[in-house]
Structures are given as C-alpha cells and as structure tokens.
Amino acid sequence: xxxxxxxxxxxxxxxxxxxxxxxxxxxxxxxxxxxxxxxxxxxxxxxxxxxxxxxxxxxxxxxxxxxxxxxxxxxxxxxxxxxxxxxxxxxxxxxxxxxxxxxxxxxxxxxxxxxxxxxxxxxxxxxxxxxxxxxxxxxxxxxxxxxxxxxxxxxxxxxxxxxxxxxxxxxxxxxxxxxxxxxxxxxxxxxxxxxxxxxxxxxxxxx
Numbered sequence: 001x002x003x004x005x006x007x008x009x010x011x012x013x014x015x016x017x018x019x020x021x022x023x024x025x026x027x028x029x030x031x032x033x034x035x036x037x038x039x040x041x042x043x044x045x046x047x048x049x050x051x052x053x054x055x056x057x058x059x060x061x062x063x064x065x066x067x068x069x070x071x072x073x074x075x076x077x078x079x080x081x082x083x084x085x086x087x088x089x090x091x092x093x094x095x096x097x098x099x100x101x102x103x104x105x106x107x108x109x110x111x112x113x114x115x116x117x118x119x120x121x122x123x124x125x126x127x128x129x130x131x132x133x134x135x136x137x138x139x140x141x142x143x144x145x146x147x148x149x150x151x152x153x154x155x156x157x158x159x160x161x162x163x164x165x166x167x168x169x170x171x172x173x174x175x176x177x178x179x180x181x182x183x184x185x186x187x188x189x190x191x192x193x194x195x196x197x198x199x200x201x202x203x204x205x206x207x
Contacts, residue, residue, distance in 0.1 A: 034160035036140075036174045036181055037196035043183040045192045049139070052106040052121075053190070059121065059134075060190055066133040068187045072157040079130055080155055080162070085169040087123050093166070106151075117151035119166035124153060135187050140195075142179035152177075154184060 053060035070076055094113040096105045108125065109118040117139065124137045136156045144150040144167070153164040154174060161174045174181070181195040 034173050034175055035156075036154060036161045036184070038184075039194040039196055041194050042186075043192040043194045045185075046104065046106075046141070048104040048106045048117075055107070059124070060185075061134075062187065062189060063133075063135060064188070066135040068133075068135055068156060070132055070136045070155060070157045072159045076132065076157075079132070080127065080164070081169075081171050083123055083126050083130070084164045084171055087119055087126070088166050088169055091119055091122065091166070116166050120151055120153040120164060123164050127155075138185045138187065140184040141182045142177075143182065145178050150179070152179070156187070 091109045106117045128134045138154045155162045186193045
C-alpha cells in the first residue's frame, strides 16, 4: 500500500512526464503590482513553527541566492494552481489535538491528515521539488472570514502576491481573499515580519 508521500512523488513524476495540464484559473497578469504591504518590523513566529524548524531546518532556511519572486509564466501558474488543488483534495482536515495530541503542531501531512498550515507546508515542498524557489513561497498567518486564526501560503511573483489556501481551490491575489493579514515569514532572515501594522482588511469574493 502506497504511503501518502509515495503518492505525492508519483504525482510529481506524472507532471514531469506529461507536462502541467492547462488549468482554467483566470489570467494572473491582471493583478500586476498587488503585493502584501509589510510594516517592516520583526515578528515572533509561533512556537509550533519554531519547533517545526528544529525538526525540518531546510524548510526555514533562507538562501539569498534564490530569487525572492517567481516569474509568473503560463507553466508556473498552471503548476501553482494544480498543486494547490491536488493537495486540497488529497489531505483530509483534522485538528492538531486529534491528529497529534497537542494544541498546535506544524508538520507535513504525510499520513493524509492535517490542518491549515500542514496543507501549505506540503504544497511548498511539492512546489520546491518542482523547481520553484523556496524563498518566494512564504507562510502567512491571517484572520479568516470568521475572525479565527488561519495559515495560508503567499506565492510572491513578478505580478504580485497570490494565496494558496486549503479553504478554496482558486488561487487568488492576496487582496481578494477576505482575510486580515497579520504576519509572515521574511525573505531575508528566519525572522517573521508584521504585515502593514498587523492588520490589512481585504475585499471578499465568492469561492
């Protein structure tokens, strides 16, 4: 019986063999210039993120030789949309207390279960394995439409920041998610950064 990791690797090999499928995901270039505003001040990451970095230091390393943004051509866009959708379908939601026996843990959902941050960690691993720069894929903490804490991943591109989310398959520009943006990983050091004085209210769109 295949493990979840084996399935993920198999999907990546399939993408490599047949090419990334065309995805009817909209035209990213219409959102050019939309980057998440940053307050610039350093922020403290969650304890669960720090513990994850101890277990998986490569996930938290910053390589300054990598580009901080992705050139958003058709292939990169299709890859981002396809992996977001695939992971959302492959992972079943489960709270940390049930999954891991602790209130908060960030980790790979290799057994097929996870909560919001686990989805994004797996998406980043797959995108990096597919050739995208880790430095341009940033974990972000937000408040969702219910005012609850939530984790997403920002894909930083030459056409702005787009959000990968386990709540929807659509990859949206950051300002169309309806979320309040709190803090994110930085792209220069392992320190996190506050986002625009800790709160940016965005417009809501239909899923």
